[in-house]
Amino acid sequence: MYDAMPEERFPIPAVDITQVEERFWRTVVDDPTGEAPGTLVVDTPAKYLYFTMPDGSAVRYGIGVGREGFAWSGRAEVQYKRQWPRWTPPDEMVARQPELEPYSIANGGMDPGLQNPLGARALYIFQDGQDTLYRLHGTPEAWSIGRAVSSGCIRLLNQDVIDLYERVPDGTPIRVSQDTSV
Numbered sequence: 001m002y003d004a005m006p007e008e009r010f011p012i013p014a015v016d017i018t019q020v021e022e023r024f025w026r027t028v029v030d031d032p033t034g035e036a037p038g039t040l041v042v043d044t045p046a047k048y049l050y051f052t053m054p055d056g057s058a059v060r061y062g063i064g065v066g067r068e069g070f071a072w073s074g075r076a077e078v079q080y081k082r083q084w085p086r087w088t089p090p091d092e093m094v095a096r097q098p099e100l101e102p103y104s105i106a107n108g109g110m111d112p113g114l115q116n117p118l119g120a121r122a123l124y125i126f127q128d129g130q131d132t133l134y135r136l137h138g139t140p141e142a143w144s145i146g147r148a149v150s151s152g153c154i155r156l157l158n159q160d161v162i163d164l165y166e167r168v169p170d171g172t173p174i175r176v177s178q179d180t181s182v
Contacts (some may be wrong), residue, residue, distance in 0.1 A: 019142040024062020064155035079126035084112035
């Protein structure tokens with residue numbers, strides 16, 4: 001499941017699974033969330049994302065989450081999705097990291113590709129019709145799965161975000177939880 005994906009627009013290398021704890025590998029589990037089928041649930045403390053299924057199971061993905069001070073929680077929805085998206089860091093991120101200015105909105109962002117922080121796919125999270133600026137997106141940085149390292153976005157291995165992208169339609173509800181109970 002983490003083999004190379006040479007058929008992609010930008011061929012994705014195989015994941016070095018020695019960098020990812022086995023408990024964070026994609027798997028099907030009994031649904032622990034209590035949410036309706038077709039819901040995404042982010043369990044931030046456990047570093048898991050669940051996609052609930054009609055049969056009482058859920059696909060569980062290991063994720064990387066926002067570092068201290070950058071986490072978000074609440075209910076929202078996946079407004080839309082993109083394959084190989086452009087990345088434009090929010091102005092607040094550029095202010096913290098001026099080296100990102102070349103990729104700012106004013107400069108048109110970063111082209112899609114393997115070096116793009118959004119990876120192979122991105123799902124855009126909106127709350128009450130407003131962009132939260134948080135995304136579910138791919139990453140080639142296998143070492144980041146199971147850790148709090150991002151600026152708030154939810155990272156999945158590129159192979160996992162491609163799997164999720166195929167399962168999730170626009171409008172999918174999402175619940176992001178910061179407490180220890182899913």
